[in-house]
Amino acid sequence: MTDRSNRQWLLARRPHGMVSRDDFELVETPVPDLADGEYLVRNLYLSFDPTMRGWMEDRESYMPPVALGEVMRCGSVGQVVESKNDAYAPGDIVSGLFGMQEFAVGGRGFMQGTPVAEGTPLTWPLGVTGITGMTAYFGLLELGKPKEGETVLVSGAAGATGSVAAQIAKLKGCRVVGIAGGPEKCAWLVEKAGLDAAIDYKSEDVEERIRALCPNGVDVYFENVGGPILEAALANLALRARIVMCGGISGYNEEKPQPGPSNLMNIVIQRARMEGFIIIDYAARFPEAAEELVKWVQEGKIVHQEDVQEGIENAPETFLRLFRGQNLGKQLLKVADPE
Numbered sequence: 039m040t041d042r043s044n045r046q047w048l049l050a051r052r053p054h055g056m057v058s059r060d061d062f063e064l065v066e067t068p069v070p071d072l073a074d075g076e077y078l079v080r081n082l083y084l085s086f087d088p089t090m091r092g093w094m095e096d097r098e099s100y101m102p103p104v105a106l107g108e109v110m111r112c113g114s115v116g117q118v119v120e121s122k123n124d125a126y127a128p129g130d131i132v133s134g135l136f137g138m139q140e141f142a143v144g145g146r147g148f149m150q151g152t153p154v155a156e157g158t159p160l161t162w163p164l165g166v167t168g169i170t171g172m173t174a175y176f177g178l179l180e181l182g183k184p185k186e187g188e189t190v191l192v193s194g195a196a197g198a199t200g201s202v203a204a205q206i207a208k209l210k211g212c213r214v215v216g217i218a219g220g221p222e223k224c225a226w227l228v229e230k231a232g233l234d235a236a237i238d239y240k241s242e243d244v245e246e247r248i249r250a251l252c253p254n255g256v257d258v259y260f261e262n263v264g265g266p267i268l269e270a271a272l273a274n275l276a277l278r279a280r281i282v283m284c285g286g287i288s289g290y291n292e293e294k295p296q297p298g299p300s301n302l303m304n305i306v307i308q309r310a311r312m313e314g315f316i317i318i319d320y321a322a323r324f325p326e327a328a329e330e331l332v333k334w335v336q337e338g339k340i341v342h343q344e345d346v347q348e349g350i351e352n353a354p355e356t357f358l359r360l361f362r363g364q365n366l367g368k369q370l371l372k373v374a375d376p377e
């Protein structure tokens with residue numbers, strides 16, 4: 039054992055309904071010695087993603103659940119501080135699923151790191167040029183297939199994924215309407231991200247507003263939220279619309295599955311297509327998307343926002359911000375500075 043200690047957030051119990059701070063337990067353990075092939079990573083920034091809520095449930099999904107008593111899984115960017123692996127040297131910056139903790143042993147289980155290229159800010163590989171940016175890119179372009187002049191509607195539009203999907207649609211020459219919670223987020227969408235209009239689902243009649251803002255119907259609906267917002271979008275489809283099923287955060291903390299939309303038949307009537315995806319299926323094509331996303335961000339064609347909280351002790355509270363809608367843009371937690 040080294041003399042370093044490691045603060046770790048473990049999954050203490052399976053959540054019932056809304057995830058809470060008490061579903062996690064903070065422990066302090068010694069950093070273990072490394073075996074051959076392993077390397078020690080100090081986490082710098084943790085990434086918080088709604089999908090982590092699903093990993094807390096005891097059910098098989100596209101990844102196995104986190105076991106009770108195990109370190110809560112999450113993405114991060116970290117720095118290698120010791121290494122018994124020739125591919126990783128102290129000082130290297132890596133990203134991976136290193137978990138809600140200060141130090142992680144790279145090369146074990148899911149903790150396989152990917153080197154982070156120099157030249158862009160450390161946080162980008164967790165957001166705009168990382169998983170959420172990729173999700174926006176492939177979901178919109180491969181499933182949504184927006185054409186110039188079409189109308190694109192995005193829910194969860196001020197979030198990490200939605201804000202990038204909406205701006206890529208603008209880059210492709212579409213009219214873009216975003217749906218988000220609250221006047222501040224809606225103002226950001228129009229004034230900073232350049233959308234044509236935004237709907238505040240907390241204070242407006244969403245179905246009515248979509249009808250008014252998309253008089254020819256919605257050609258591409260990029261879905262992040264589910265529930266009544268999905269139903270409102272389905273009520274306003276254009277002929278041959280494409281519905282990109284990216285996520286449904288409004289249901290993630292529900293104990294019982296939400297009722298299905300009452301108007302699914304509109305998919306038949308409008309000859310629409312609804313398709314889901316999981317971004318890891320596009321992993322082989324991440325480099326091509328990252329290159330384009332970096333270029334767009336550097337050229338100012340895509341603006342992005344990061345919400346950076348601080349301190350490993352605040353990890354559960356930071357995670358909860360996603361479900362309270364407190365984050366504007368990518369939710370991150372800074373836990374250390376690089377050396």
Ligand SMILES: NC(=O)c1ccc[n+]([C@@H]2O[C@H](COP(=O)([O-])OP(=O)(O)OC[C@H]3O[C@@H](n4cnc5c(N)ncnc54)[C@H](OP(=O)(O)O)[C@@H]3O)[C@@H](O)[C@H]2O)c1
Pocket residue numbers: 086087088089169170173194195196197198199200217218219220223262263283284285286287288289315316317318359360361362363364365366367368369
């Ligand atoms: N398919 C994939 O491979 C894939 C990959 C990554 C992400 N996703 C999905 O993409 C979506 C966005 O993820 P993200 O990481 O970019 O998070 P995010 O949008 O940055 O943050 C979550 C946002 O969801 C909204 N929200 C929370 N509870 C809600 C509710 N009950 N009703 C309506 N809106 C609610 C909040 O915004 P408001 O303030 O506007 O309510 C909150 O800021 C999620 O559904 C996620 O599961 C899918």
